[in-house]
Amino acid sequence: MKLTGAEILIRCLKEQGVDTLFGYPGGTVLDIYDALYRDGTLRHVLTAHEQGAAHAADGYARATGKTGVCLATSGPGATNLVTGIATAYMDSVPLVAITGNVTVANLGRDSFQEVDIAGITMPITKHNYIVKDVRALADTVREAFYIAGSGRKGPVLIDIPKNIQTEVCDFEDKAPAAYTPKSVPAEKLTAVAAAIAKAKRPLIIAGGGCIRADASQNLLAFAKKIQAPVCSTLMGLGAYPASDELFLGLVGMHGTDAAAKSFRRADTILACGMRFSDRVAGDRVKFREGKTIIQFDIDTAEIDKNVRTDLSVMADMNEIFKTLTPMLEKAERKEWIKEICAYRDYEAGNFDAALPAYKILSALGGFTDADTPVATDVGQHQMWTAQYCKFEKPRTFLSSGGLGTMGFGMGAAIGACIGTGKKTVLVTGDGCFHMNLNEMSTAVKEKLPLVILLMDNRVLGMVRQWQTLFYGKRYSQTLLDGNTDFVKLAEAFGAKGLTIGGEGDILPVLREAFEAADGGPVLVDCKIGMDDKVLPMIAPGKSFDEIMTKF
Amino acid sequence: MEKYTITALVANKSGVLTRVSGLFARRGFNIESLCVCATENKDLSRMTIVLGGDEYILAQMTKQLDKLIDVKKIALADEKLSVYRELLLVKISAPAEKRSEILEIKEIYKAKVVDLSPGSLVLEITGEPSKLNAFVKVIEPYGILELARTGTIALSRGESCLNDLVDYNESI
Numbered sequence: 001m002k003l004t005g006a007e008i009l010i011r012c013l014k015e016q017g018v019d020t021l022f023g024y025p026g027g028t029v030l031d032i033y034d035a036l037y038r039d040g041t042l043r044h045v046l047t048a049h050e051q052g053a054a055h056a057a058d059g060y061a062r063a064t065g066k067t068g069v070c071l072a073t074s075g076p077g078a079t080n081l082v083t084g085i086a087t088a089y090m091d092s093v094p095l096v097a098i099t100g101n102v103t104v105a106n107l108g109r110d111s112f113q114e115v116d117i118a119g120i121t122m123p124i125t126k127h128n129y130i131v132k133d134v135r136a137l138a139d140t141v142r143e144a145f146y147i148a149g150s151g152r153k154g155p156v157l158i159d160i161p162k163n164i165q166t167e168v169c170d171f172e173d174k175a176p177a178a179y180t181p182k183s184v185p186a187e188k189l190t191a192v193a194a195a196i197a198k199a200k201r202p203l204i205i206a207g208g209g210c211i212r213a214d215a216s217q218n219l220l221a222f223a224k225k226i227q228a229p230v231c232s233t234l235m236g237l238g239a240y241p242a243s244d245e246l247f248l249g250l251v252g253m254h255g256t257d258a259a260a261k262s263f264r265r266a267d268t269i270l271a272c273g274m275r276f277s278d279r280v281a282g283d284r285v286k287f288r289e290g291k292t293i294i295q296f297d298i299d300t301a302e303i304d305k306n307v308r309t310d311l312s313v314m315a316d317m318n319e320i321f322k323t324l325t326p327m328l329e330k331a332e333r334k335e336w337i338k339e340i341c342a343y344r345d346y347e348a349g350n351f352d353a354a355l356p357a358y359k360i361l362s363a364l365g366g367f368t369d370a371d372t373p374v375a376t377d378v379g380q381h382q383m384w385t386a387q388y389c390k391f392e393k394p395r396t397f398l399s400s401g402g403l404g405t406m407g408f409g410m411g412a413a414i415g416a417c418i419g420t421g422k423k424t425v426l427v428t429g430d431g432c433f434h435m436n437l438n439e440m441s442t443a444v445k446e447k448l449p450l451v452i453l454l455m456d457n458r459v460l461g462m463v464r465q466w467q468t469l470f471y472g473k474r475y476s477q478t479l480l481d482g483n484t485d486f487v488k489l490a491e492a493f494g495a496k497g498l499t500i501g502g503e504g505d506i507l508p509v510l511r512e513a514f515e516a517a518d519g520g521p522v523l524v525d526c527k528i529g530m531d532d533k534v535l536p537m538i539a540p541g542k543s544f545d546e547i548m549t550k551f
Numbered sequence: 552m553e554k555y556t557i558t559a560l561v562a563n564k565s566g567v568l569t570r571v572s573g574l575f576a577r578r579g580f581n582i583e584s585l586c587v588c589a590t591e592n593k594d595l596s597r598m599t600i601v602l603g604g605d606e607y608i609l610a611q612m613t614k615q616l617d618k619l620i621d622v623k624k625i626a627l628a629d630e631k632l633s634v635y636r637e638l639l640l641v642k643i644s645a646p647a648e649k650r651s652e653i654l655e656i657k658e659i660y661k662a663k664v665v666d667l668s669p670g671s672l673v674l675e676i677t678g679e680p681s682k683l684n685a686f687v688k689v690i691e692p693y694g695i696l697e698l699a700r701t702g703t704i705a706l707s708r709g710e711s712c713l714n715d716l717v718d719y720n721e722s723i
Contacts, residue, residue, distance in 0.1 A: 122570060123577050127620040130566075147620060151723040182723060298723055301614035304607075316723065 001172075005134045006035035006165040009098070010042065012141035016176050018069050019043060020060065020418060022053040022411075026073020027113060028100030031165035045418060045446060047411065048438035050077050054084020055411025055436070056418070058093050062398045063373045063416035065214065067094040067148050074101045075113030078159075079120065083405060086124040088155040090402025091235060092212055094148040095155035096141075097121075103163040104132050118159050126154035134167040142174065150179035152299040153212050181213070181298070181316030184323045192294055192311050193327045199268035199292070201336045202228040205251055205280070208235030208401070209273015209297060209317045211394040216240070218321035219272065225325055227333040229340045231259040233274045234386055237397040242390035248340060252280040254383040254534050258343035260544045265339065271295040273317040276306035277402070278540065286543040296320045353529020355502055357381065357455050360526055361388040363506050364425065364453070367514040373398055373416040374425045377409035377432030380461035381453075383534040385427045407435030413450055414443055423449040423517055430480055431460045440493040443521040450521040451513050452490075457530040458482035465533050469551070490523035500526045554583060555609045556628040556635065556705050559598045560713055562621040563589070570619055571598065580604060580612050584702030595623065597713075599704045617719040624716045628705035638677045638701045640665070641687070644694030645672045653693055660686045671696060 003011065009032060013021070020043045025033045036044055047053040050072040057068030068088075072081050078099040088095040102111040107130075118128045127147050129140050137160070144156040196202060210219050216239050223230050223246050230240045231251035240247055249256035251263065263269075269291050274280065276295075281287040287307050295303055295312040303312045313320055351358060361384055368374070370392040376382040376399045391397045398416055400408040409428045417424035433454055443450050455461075460478040467475050487497030496516050500509045513522045536549045561567050568587060575582050583601040590597045602612055609627065616622050628635070645653050650672070657664065657674055660682070666673035676686055680703055687698070707713070 118566070119569070122566075122573055151720065152618075299618070300719055301611060301618055303614075305611060314723075 001170070002168050003171040004031070004035070004166055004168050005137050005160065006031040008134070008137050008169075008171050009141060009160065009165070010035045010039045011171060011173065012138050013042065013069065015173060016142070016145045017066070020045060021069045021071050022047055022056040022060070022415065023071030024050050024053055024073065024077060026077045026100070028074040028102060028162045029071060029077075031162065032071065032098070032100065032160075045414070045442065047414075047442045049436070050080030051084055051407070052411040052414070052436055052439040052442060054081045054095075054097065055087065055405075055408050056415035057095055057097075058084060058088045059375060059398055059412030059415030060419035061088070061093050061095055061415075062412070063395050064419040065395060066419070067096055067145055068415065069096050069098065071098045072100075073113065074099060074117070075115045077113075078115055078117035082120060082124070083407075084411070085121055085155045085157065087400050087403045087405045087408055089124045089126070091400065092153045092208060093155065094153040096144050096148050097155060097157040099157065099159045100165070101130070101159050101161045104161045105163070107161060117157065121157045124155070125157050128157040128159070130159045130161070131164050132161065134164050134169045137164060138171060138174075142177065146177050146179060181319050184313065184315045184319045186323055186327060188313055188315070189320070189324045189327060192313060193324060195268060195292055195294060195311055196226055196270070196328060201266045201333070202226060202268040202270060203262055203266035204228050204230040204270045204272055205233065205274050206230055206236040206239045206272050207233045207274025210236055210239035213273065213298070213317040213319075214394070215273070215318035215321055216394045218318055218325065220244070222321050222325045225328055225330055227331045227337060228270065229262055229337070231255065231262065233277070233280055234399060234401040236274060237386055238391035238394045241392045243392060245341065246337070248344065250386050253282065253538050253540070254387065254536065255538075256387070257536050257547060257549050258340065260536065260538070260547045261343040262340045263544045266291060268292045268294065271297075271309075273297060275302045278306075281307050282538055282541050283543040286545075351529075351532045353532050355500065355526070355528050356532060357384045357526070357528045358388045359503060360453065360500060360506055360510075361385055361427070363510060364389055366507075367510050368425060370396070371420075371422060372396060372425060373413070373420055373422060374427065375399070375409045375413035375416055376426070377428040378404045378406045379429050379432060380465065380532070380534050381427050381429045381455040383462075384455075406432045410436045410439040410443075413452075414439060414446070414448060417448045417450055418446065423451070423514070426450060426452045428452060428454050429461060430454060430456045430458065430482070430484070430486075433486075434484070437489070440490065440495060440521065440523075444494040447520045449517045451517045452521065452523040454486055454523060454525050455528050456482070456486060456525050457528045457532070459530045461530065461532075462534065464530065468531075468533075469539075486523060486525040490521070495521040495523055498522060498524045500524055552603045553605060555602045555604070556633070556703055557600045557602060557613060557616070557625060558628045558705050558713055559600070559616060559625040560590070560595045560623045561598055562623065563594055563596045564621060567596070567621045570621060571600075571616065574615055574619070575612070578611065578615060580608055584700075586702040586704050588704070599628070599702065601703050620720060623718050624713045626713055626716060628707065632709070633705045633707050635679050635703050635705045636677055637680050637683055637703045638675065639683045639686070640673060640675055640699045641690060641695055642671055642673045642697040643690055644670060644696055646670055649693055653690070656689055660689075662686065
């Protein structure tokens, strides 16, 4: 059948199982929006800003495991997606970003709202395309989805000039090409199995790769079989149930003391879909001293990139567990487990304020279930959420780990809420919330059951913490003055606003917030202190020996 | 700093060179030379990249390039198992009295005269980069007016071909 490019795009999105798009219309995507309107079967969520659309598509993808889709016009529409695309790239989130552009004839002439978005996004996408022939459009869209969702997942951008959207060509439906990760032959794992059998004190570090590969169940079986404690990178939270006796919590810069102590004592490190970022392996050389490092990763370039390994296998994390676990004997490591359990008796932070954030976050579990998506922004509240909320299931902790994008949370929470249909929590700070609070209008418009816990300390808390620790308490530009009345702001958007002003408010206000969220977004302004620290902390570039647990 | 020669088959599309060179720039790697050419297959171009660095940089660079969707096959062209060639054109100041000396050098290096004018001549020479470097050193005192080199190209010896390798993106 003959279809226009815009119609072909819609057909291809449906072919790929897309049900929701996040976007913002404009001059060069009018034809796509017209085709969307005429088709009428896809849900389009109009955000307040394209950045919100990109983060929403990202949050949707993180929470559901499906590929997120965002759509923006050329020029500023496209550049507004950039932070969202980079965020998804750093955290290996499958995303397809579609942008319009000026006609092919006008490309390269500095036309109105023309920008070389393919050039701009080259370093932050797995791949990108400029479609210059309508006959190539369908296969480009199909390939884009395949690339985004295969191997190490990531964002792909398709730039579609306006004339391509109106030109007509033949179109035939095609079933989407399913990605099946390659299985791992046992011989690739013999050396690893032998090393694990020999290990006296193995430690598993679970990373985002376990979640992207849907490997949680097999990770649990693996850890149980080899009787190894498990700690998690920020991206890996939720991959392993936090309530399990083998779980030690977050590892790295703001990881638990138990994880740091266990790390120091471990003789074998099993890096499962994690990339030894500087926030985990601050000192790349000391990290491996006296240990056997075994790394599993689907990305060939991650192996030996940051920390030199003794053994490594490049494959899908779930496929590795599937082959490896049956090769191993059920281990008994009673002494080691006893030792790590002792490390776990860990005292909570050192909070001085009258209302410490951890008390709110610890209470949160009483109002959520294991499937509740919890999105965060970036900073102290993010680390406290990682430390004090217990994530039992994958795809429930949604946070910008690699890029550390302030302003990520609002869009991400919207995307996750829409994708899962579940009551969703956003933990944010006053600094982060100011960045993309415009998306409150989106959440209200869509009547999303969203509880926003705003950790309001009137400062940029994490930057202030560094200024306190490393810059002689010179608080350059981190005082926010706190002029915004967040309750009134929420009400102005048509949402509900509540305040937690002291410890006594925590339970009743949370109860009220979670009940009221059935009718739409609720913002809870939590008046925490400005000098609470995120602890423990390992200063940048330092090793696990140098953990600070007190300040 | 060691030198390594990497050969790659890449999609013959616009933008591929930018993807490859951009990768070098943002990862802080150093390209000595980069040579792109058409191949017997119209869908593929061949790149020969000479890289300065150490084993770590070589491994990272090869893997990072391999991950690019448009990079299909990639391998280190091992010095012992490959043939390296480069072509050089050089315009030398050659007044009549110096010409015979220059032509003598040309003979020894098996170079060719490809242009001759009253005051200058253009020589063409192919060979391994080390031979070209030696030639430039000898010819330099006569006064090099201009010089152009193609950068190294390389093929493996024997029957094995780059195309026999597996594309990383299809191996996962």
